[in-house]
Amino acid sequence: MPTYNGQAYIDEAIASILNQTFEDFELIVVDDCSTDHTPSLLESFRLQDSRIKIITNKQNLKLPASLNVGHRLAQGEYLTWTSDDNILYSNFLERLVTVLETSSEDVVYSDFNVINDQSKHIRVYKVSPVSLLPFENGIGASFLYRKEVFQKFNYNEDLHGIEDYDFWVRAAQVFSFRYIDEILYNYRIHRASLTSKIFRDTKAQRNFDRGLKIVLDNFHSMSPNTRKMLFQFQRPDNWNWSFYFKVRKKAEEELKTWAIHQGEAYNTLVENYLSRLRFLFVNCSKPNYQSKLILVKPEILSKRFSRYTSLKILKRMFMNILKSRINFNCN
Secondary structure, three states, X not given: OEEOOOOXXXXXXXXXXXXXXXXXXXXXXXXXXXXXXXHHHHHXXXXXXXXXXXXXXXXXXXXXXXXXXXXXXXXXXXXXXXXXXXXXXXXXXXXXXXXXXXXXXXXXXXXXXXXXXXXXXXEEEOOOOHXXXXXXXXXXXXXXXXXXXXXXXOOOOOOOOOHHHHXXXXXXXXXXXXXXXXXXXXXXXXXXOHHXXXXXXXXXXXXXXXXXXXXXXXXXXXXXXHHHHHHXXXXXXHOOHHHHHHHHHHHHHHHHXXXXXXXXXXXXXXXXXXXXXXXXXXXXXXXXXXXXXXXXOHHHHOOOOOHHHHHHHHHHHHHHHHHHOOOOOOX
C-alpha cells in the first residue's frame, strides 16, 4: 500500500486488509514522505499486527517508484497493491489466491464497486477483457498476480498516473490473465483522489496524454500508425477521419492478430471497435466522411440504432451532401 497524506481513509483501508479471511499475508506500507498524521496512524497499526511493515521513503518518490519499493521487499508468492482510500472485501485474498493456486494463469482480476467519499455505493465497475487493452485500461483495481509478473515488468517510474495501464499492457503480451465474475473491492472516488486530479488539471491531462502515447507504444506487434489510431480512439476530440481511412485496414488486421493472440473471442473486440466508431459517426459534422464510413462499414448502422433512427441519420446526411454539393472518393 503506497500512501501520501492518506489520513482521511487509511484507517478503513488497513482495517479491510487485516480483516481478510485468508490470513497468511504481509502488508507493506510505503509512506512517501507524508506530512499529515499518516505516520502516527501507521505506527499504531504496526504495533497491533506483526504482519504490517512500514517503509518510509527518504524523499517523495511518487506512486510508481513507491510501488517498486514495496514490491521488491515483498516475500510472498503472490502480489497485489491497493490505495490508502480503497476497501477490500473480506474474501478478496481468499478468492484470488484460490484461482491462482488452482489454475495456470498468472494474473487474476475481478469487478468492483465504485464508492464516494462517504463510502456510499455509486455503481458497479465491470472490468474489460484483456483483448480490449488497446482501447482502454479495463483491468481495474481488484487483482492479484504471481511474483514473476513483477519480476519481469517493474512499474515505469516515469508514468505517474498511468503506471498501471502501462504495466498491464506489457504483462498481457507475456503472461495469461483470468477474469472472475465477482465483486471483491470498493474503489473510492473523491476530490482528493489521483483520478479526480488528473481530469481537473490541464497540466496533469497533458502529462497523462504523453504517458498514454508511451503506453500504446508497448504494443510492439502493431505499427506506429495503428498505435496513433488507438491514441485517437482514447482522445476523440481530435479525431482525424482522413487518417483513419488511410490506416484502418492494416490497423484492423493488427487488432485481429492481437485478439487471437489473447485467445479471446474476436467478436468482443469488433463490437467494442464498432461502438466507438458509432459514437464518432454520430458526432461527425462532415457528411462525406459519414457516407464513406457507411460504405466501408455498413454494419455501423446495425444493432445500436433503430430502423427509424438509421433512416433519420441517412436522410440528414444525404440532405447535407446535396446542399453542399460535396464529392467524395469511396476507394
